[in-house]
Amino acid sequence: xxxxxxxxxxxxxxxxxxxKTLEIGEMMAPSKSKISVSTLAELEFFAxxxxxxILLAIPITKDKLTRLKFVHExxxxxxxxxxxxxxxxxxxxxxxxxxxxxxxxxxxxxxIYVEEYQxxxxxxxxxxxxxxxxxxKGLYNHCGHTYLGEKExxxxxxxxxxxxxxETVSKLVELRDYLERQFESSAPIFIGTGSTxxxxxxxxxxxxxxxxxxxxxxxxxxxQETLGSCRTTDIAAFVLSRVNSVFEDYIVIDAGFLxxxxxxxxxxFGKVLAxxxxxxxxxxxxxxxxxxxxxxxxxxxxxxxVGDYVKIAPAHSCFTAALHPEFALFENGKFIxxxxxxxxx
Amino acid sequence: xxxxxxxxxxxxxxxxxxxKTLEIGEMMAPSKSKISVSTLAELEFFAxxxxxxILLAIPITKDKLTRLKFVHExxxxxxxxxxxxxxxxxxxxxxxxxxxxxxxxxxxxxxIYVEEYQxxxxxxxxxxxxxxxxxxKGLYNHCGHTYLGEKExxxxxxxxxxxxxxETVSKLVELRDYLERQFESSAPIFIGTGSTxxxxxxxxxxxxxxxxxxxxxxxxxxxQETLGSCRTTDIAAFVLSRVNSVFEDYIVIDAGFLxxxxxxxxxxFGKVLAxxxxxxxxxxxxxxxxxxxxxxxxxxxxxxxVGDYVKIAPAHSCFTAALHPEFALFENGKFIxxxxxxxxx
Numbered sequence: 091x092x093x094x095x096x097x098x099x100x101x102x103x104x105x106x107x108x109x110k111t112l113e114i115g116e117m118m119a120p121s122k123s124k125i126s127v128s129t130l131a132e133l134e135f136f137a138x139x140x141x142x143x144i145l146l147a148i149p150i151t152k153d154k155l156t157r158l159k160f161v162h163e164x165x166x167x168x169x170x171x172x173x174x175x176x177x178x179x180x181x182x183x184x185x186x187x188x189x190x191x192x193x194x195x196x197x198x199x200x201x202i203y204v205e206e207y208q209x210x211x212x213x214x215x216x217x218x219x220x221x222x223x224x225x226x227k228g229l230y231n232h233c234g235h236t237y238l239g240e241k242e243x244x245x246x247x248x249x250x251x252x253x254x255x256x257e258t259v260s261k262l263v264e265l266r267d268y269l270e271r272q273f274e275s276s277a278p279i280f281i282g283t284g285s286t287x288x289x290x291x292x293x294x295x296x297x298x299x300x301x302x303x304x305x306x307x308x309x310x311x312x313x314q315e316t317l318g319s320c321r322t323t324d325i326a327a328f329v330l331s332r333v334n335s336v337f338e339d340y341i342v343i344d345a346g347f348l349x350x351x352x353x354x355x356x357x358x359f360g361k362v363l364a365x366x367x368x369x370x371x372x373x374x375x376x377x378x379x380x381x382x383x384x385x386x387x388x389x390x391x392x393x394x395x396v397g398d399y400v401k402i403a404p405a406h407s408c409f410t411a412a413l414h415p416e417f418a419l420f421e422n423g424k425f426i427x428x429x430x431x432x433x434x435x
Numbered sequence: 436x437x438x439x440x441x442x443x444x445x446x447x448x449x450x451x452x453x454x455k456t457l458e459i460g461e462m463m464a465p466s467k468s469k470i471s472v473s474t475l476a477e478l479e480f481f482a483x484x485x486x487x488x489i490l491l492a493i494p495i496t497k498d499k500l501t502r503l504k505f506v507h508e509x510x511x512x513x514x515x516x517x518x519x520x521x522x523x524x525x526x527x528x529x530x531x532x533x534x535x536x537x538x539x540x541x542x543x544x545x546x547i548y549v550e551e552y553q554x555x556x557x558x559x560x561x562x563x564x565x566x567x568x569x570x571x572k573g574l575y576n577h578c579g580h581t582y583l584g585e586k587e588x589x590x591x592x593x594x595x596x597x598x599x600x601x602e603t604v605s606k607l608v609e610l611r612d613y614l615e616r617q618f619e620s621s622a623p624i625f626i627g628t629g630s631t632x633x634x635x636x637x638x639x640x641x642x643x644x645x646x647x648x649x650x651x652x653x654x655x656x657x658x659q660e661t662l663g664s665c666r667t668t669d670i671a672a673f674v675l676s677r678v679n680s681v682f683e684d685y686i687v688i689d690a691g692f693l694x695x696x697x698x699x700x701x702x703x704f705g706k707v708l709a710x711x712x713x714x715x716x717x718x719x720x721x722x723x724x725x726x727x728x729x730x731x732x733x734x735x736x737x738x739x740x741v742g743d744y745v746k747i748a749p750a751h752s753c754f755t756a757a758l759h760p761e762f763a764l765f766e767n768g769k770f771i772x773x774x775x776x777x778x779x780x
Contacts, residue, residue: 107721107722128721128722129722148679148689148722148723149679149680149687149741151677151678151679151689151741151742152742153677153742172680173680173741175741176741198685198725199687199720199723199725200679200680200687200723234720332496332498333496334493334494334496334545335494335517335518335545340543342494342544342545344493344496344780347698347754348754348757349780351697352696352697352698352754353692353697355700375544375579376452376473376753376754376757377452377473377474377493377780378493378544378545380543380544396494396496396518396520396521397496397497397498408721409692409693409697409721412693412721412758413757413758414779415778415779416779433760434759434760434761435689435694
């Protein structure tokens with residue numbers, strides 16, 4: 091992804107939410123600068139870990155302010171807002187925050203639809219009237235719609251995602267140009283977007299952006315594989331476990347939904363790589379996963395035994411990783427060390 | 436549940452897996468004795484926390500032995516087995532373990548079907564031949580089938596679950612009687628079953644059992660409510676959050692799947708109690724939940740505002756609780772203290 095951003099001549103602001111560790115954070119942002127985080131806990135963790143220029147990529151609310159300001163005293167923090175009221179919330183800070191307006195080019199969550207020029211202009215108008223407190227930086231977009239629906243992940247997915255990317259750029263550029271015309275006093279307005287599927291199919295038009303901010307690509311997962319963002323061999327996070335019971339037509343492993351998560355039942359929660367890649371997860375309870383063969387089999391008791399090694403590529407590594415108090419880090423098949431993600435909010 | 440067990444004159448061995456805290460463990464087992472756990476980490480945590488007579492309610496495998504023996508040196512530990520081979524694994528312990536054979540009266544997971552008399556008898560035969568190492572205690576059953584399928588949770592659910600309970604007792608009693616006839620050398624064979632829906636509809640026949648071992652009832656949840664195990668007012672675990680964005684037809688809250696879990700999409704992942712109990716969770720990303728009204732509404736911007744308090748009863752409290760590094764404990768509406776669950780494996 092570092093190479094992709096370099097070729098496109100845009101900044102890369104990797105999101106830390108998938109792994110939440112200092113070690114992988116440094117792989118994604120070797121300068122330990124310019125990252126995104128999804129919780130105040132991550133903000134504090136990465137700030138304490140030596141990172142700077144951190145974007146808190148959730149809408150600011152009043153209850154977050156005390157902890158936010160405490161970190162902001164020693165680090166450069168950027169904040170997302172999506173209302174005029176949020177400006178008043180940030181009012182009381184002595185040190186000006188960098189502020190981005192969160193917009194949406196298609197994904198329905200916390201961004202204001204880019205088409206709502208008047209609503210966005212009103213926020214910017216108020217922002218620019220508060221030059222001592224807040225520094226307006228630009229427009230932030232999460233192109234979450236590039237994840238597509240389950241049934242849209244067919245052979246045309248590349249075409250679809252590339253079209254979404256072009257549309258996203260064109261909408262952001264149009265909005266930026268409009269705002270720059272309306273508010274000549276504003277400094278140049280940065281525009282950025284990000285999602286691992288979107289950045290997995292980079293288009294030439296991305297050169298018109300200032301920043302990309304994907305996150306999941308540190309691990310990828312089986313969902314990303316179905317989207318074509320990666321191949322199986324690119325996936326870098328696995329649940330390792332063992333078989334604890336073997337029955338005629340199913341086996342049970344020592345990993346249930348607290349190790350794997352219940353994300354993406356339509357993808358059977360993940361891709362089983364061992365003890366046999368012809369297996370799938372048919373059900374889970376808290377600490378037990380039930381695996382069956384995809385193809386017809388006579389008797390699994392002749393093929394598998396208690397203690398057999400299990401390796402599963404999760405359907406959604408962001409969820410699965412967050413369930414684990416530590417990760418075992420491997421390089422070229424060799425165990426390096428255990429690392430601990432941050433947790434909570 | 437303590438009262439129910441007393442009335443039925445059976446032991447209660449509450450499962451700790453739902454809350455994983457010493458404090459709630461002591462509420463469920465005031466004598467700090469006779470509990471079930473689902474991981475080695477829980478076993479160590481509760482043993483270190485002063486609990487004794489602990490059942491590790493997952494099948495034993497060789498890789499678990501070192502840690503298991505270390506705890507067993509100072510506490511009374513019971514072990515589940517479902518194969519003849521497991522007996523060899525437990526072979527090397529100096530201090531005899533209490534052993535239960537895991538059977539199943541209907542739930543397909545790690546128990547041996549109660550109908551497989553010969554298979555169970557073979558395990559018991561080998562067990563009784565190892566009197567110095569292993570003490571056979573009885574038969575363990577998890578009646579997980581009482582959770583019913585989604586579409587079976589209709590007005591006949593009480594009848595269905597009570598019938599399952601009676602069938603479970605009758606099958607366990609028959610098997611026990613058979614084994615006691617076959618192995619006269621055996622001490623009396625304990626029989627026990629457990630699940631919160633099963634124990635939520637206790638039948639007179641439960642008096643023929645020795646032990647019940649449900650777990651989820653410490654919190655209950657929205658799923659248990661749909662099963663009739665509890666009422667909404669019995670639910671004791673909630674996700675508290677705040678509204679961070681208000682749009683015309685949806686609001687977004689500061690709680691996504693890492694706070695709520697993705698369990699039970701068919702139940703919309705939980706029951707929204709505030710800011711308005713006519714809302715439901717329509718989607719979640721990692722740190723954001725999207726809520727809509729069930730009934731038609733004109734404009735949510737006139738009803739809700741950023742910062743509004745959110746309260747959600749989770750669909751499955753076992754999963755939701757495990758996502759939180761600490762719980763805020765309330766009694767009669769008053770905040771008491773924060774408590775920390777154990778985590779990992």
